[in-house]
Amino acid sequence: MLDYRTWHQKTDIATLTQAVWLCLLFCVALLPTSLTFAGDIRDLRVWRSPDYTRVVIDVDSHVEYSVFVLENPHRVVIDVSDSRMFADIAELDLADSPVKSVRSAARNQSDTRIVLDMDGAVNPSSFTLPPSEEFGDRLVVDLYDLGTEPPARPAEMTPTSPAGRQTIASASQRNIVVAIDAGHGGDDPGAIGYDGRIREKDVALAISRAVYERLRNIPGYEPVMIRQGDYYVRLQQRPQLARQNRADIFLSIHADSFSTSRAEGVTVYALSQTIAEDENIRRVAEKENSADLLGGVSGDTSLKNFEDDLALTLLDLSMTWSIEQSVAAGSYILNSMGTVARLRRDVPQQGNLWVLRSPDIPSLLIETGYLSNPTEAKRLNSADYQRRLADAIVQGVMNYFYERPPEGTLVAWQKANNQGPDRQYVVQRGDSLSLIAQRHNVNMSQLRAANSLRGDIVQLGQTLTIPGGGPVPVVSAPPTVSEHTISRGETLSGIAQQYRVSLSRLREANDLRNDTIRIGQVLLIPAY
Template identity: 90%
Template sequence: MPATVLAGDIRDLRVWRSPDYTRVVIDLGSRVEYSVFVLDNPHRVVIDVNDSRMLADVARVDLVDSPVRSVRSAVRNQRDTRIVLDMDGPVNPSSFTLPPNDEFGDRLVVDLYDLGAESPARPAEIAPSSPAERQTVSSSSQRNIVVAIDAGHGGDDPGAIGFDGRIREKDVALAISRAVFERLRGIPGYEPVMIRQGDYYVRLQQRPQLARQNRADIFLSIHADSFSTSRAEGVTVYALSQTIAEDENIRRVAEKENSADLLGGVSGDTSLKNFEDDLALTLLDLSMAWSIEQSVAAGSYILNAIGSVARLRRDVPQQGNLWVLRSPDIPSLLIETGYLSNPREARLLTSADYQRRLADAIVQGVMNYFYERPPEGTLVAWQKANNQGPDRQYVVQRGDSLSLIAQRHNVNMAQLRAANNLRGDIVQLGQTLTIPGGGPMPVVSAPPTVSEHTISRGETLSGIAERYRVSLSRLREANDLRSDTIRIGQVLQIPAF
């Protein structure tokens, strides 16, 4: 598979392990012509880079957790470089080149997909449980609410870089995601699933698919921002925009034969390809409208909870065109947790304490949303119907006192002492406390206004009401409108529910 011309220096070689493939990134001085092939007995991958010099020390490449045993390189034909990867087992290579970006120059990427049973050990982290396993998790017959946590970027994609040139978004996103996972794991009725569990890249299209495979009830993509000035700050929450959703639905119907898309919101596990185009589009529009409405509502609860620990850039969810949010059947949000270009926020975002507080707030928002709108058949729906909040587990952190914990969880001191057989008010760092549910879980009310719409040419108030599926009178009321006259550029508040 020869590619384009020009001579190149090989400046670095990096290896990232994903659950089912290994990514090898070769940093180049310019575009190169190259070829990739495999050899058996023993298993090797050979990468020939024409007209190039090896400047990297390949013996020192970090190969931990990867099926690459060693890397060697040699000069070939006096002007080409041959790179040989000694492998633990057979792989199927797939390669492509990437143009320079802010962070890196030209790159050659070789993805080595595992073949057969000889795949290497995965990173020692918690694997998402399969749907079959999950049914035994809850002691009652009520199912758990599955929360898919997607740490943005990863592996060769560092995401935004901090003000100091060192802090990387992929690390911050993974740390906060893990904190969300840990927090949710202790809450009966919830089951967190990590979409990315380590420092590797997962393709954008694959992220919502993994959420769907795990039958997620909500998808949260965790990111951090960066901007050209250090002043920008605050949390932003995004849901998919309605306009993008409409274009996306048309595309999905056109490709429905090859798509694994499900219509979860309206028809359970029905696949799109079982329907005629017209009907498929209608069902998809309905499902997507449901998904966006739920996303915006969940986003409001999450922002409301985050507001007590962080600054908010916008206090209502924003709607945008983001790949990972395009599920028609799973409410999906992207949370920009702050600006790494802002030294104050960057320091907070890299502190374990702040990551935990942020994660706790995200989880609180998720719980408030699901307590308000529990999916049928879940333990949370049962708890709500029976007027019970869930018992929760809490691990005592540095600086906690019993009264602080009671206050934070909205329970009184006597209840908290009784639930944990405590005589006094002394708690130890690292001690696990049961936070009694008892009465209904306190629900923090979400702000009633959840999105904004800027009027473009040709739009009418009734058209906008229809698009967002709110009544004309609610829309007038939310915007203090006496008549239905609107002007181009005017910003309307769209009430959610």
């Protein structure tokens, strides 16, 4: 028989146990929310289509991600930020697909890296999908066979950084969309350097990626890459992709070559008026079999809705505006690029170039230099010089749009309220300090202070800093990745010194817990 004292002791123990559990539950509830992950990976599916393989990754919410390819052996790498892997990838059915195996690992203590080991080279195209009735958020990576092209995708094909999103103060203002077209690609190498090794397609892609990285960190701008890797996009499709993404400007990045090694310098091209007239006639002639558009970001107007004479008049007006804006933007970009590179021509040239034939989008082709010139080719092949060129191109784009901001954009709001980052302006013929201050909506004392001027005298060609009310643009390194295969006698610290990256960054890029490496091991070399 249970006496009262024994019963009372057991009751106290039970009460104490319940109290301890309640305290533990309360403490768990107070743990920092930073321990949660925004985009946990719940499932991964692979299936084969006639000309590509689709990889679908189910995630808890919209995710930031990056996709790049590696060779020798061929791999596609998918980095998903702020996520954990919960999908069972060991049981994936990879039959009839070029994917040999799938593996994953935690990265940076918060990200997930997924590696697809491939039978051969592929052209990746990626985009995200919002939740549907059947599925939640998804990240889709299509792996196109060589010889086929990824179809046109909307702007979400390239993830947008948080810096490119609109702030609370300007939530009603849209971003300026800049379409960046890296020339050539895939089987088309473009110009070949003096040494037979430097290829235009590689230089153009590196500079284009650097331009993209600069713009994605500047509020009010949304960059879109026309091609994101080493594959070819048809010339006719490039301006179409820019239009589908509602681009405000189209920049095609190239490098040139000549029969002699003496040619050097930057040249910027816009479409000529004569070619534009011929193009307008062609569009009208084909309007019954096409869906040519006018209106750019403001809306779509099909030529089919108009008689030939009226359609031709509308195209003439639109094309004339596009060429005028192209020449103006080209002048700003040349002024900026002239601070870091020699200019072969100091004004935009006009010619017959297919990628510039958009009647509704200002379009420019930028020849960044000559690969036939050994000195210039070495500079163009340098990551540091590529970043400096990218900075200059971005500065020119910003100067142009600050002078002529599209209505309803964040930049238009910034100009009206003297907000946004500091910017550069090159003094033109007929300028005075007071005129420049008035044009940029700043007072004279601010302009003098920003440029350490004691008086009001300025000189033709002088570069002035126009003070803004916001932060200076964040400059980050382009996401270039290279590889290094370890040889006998090498150490991790020696490799880090060779590539001028910190030892900690090298460990982080390769998920290394210590400095132990082995012969034949392949290391990823980060940009910095």
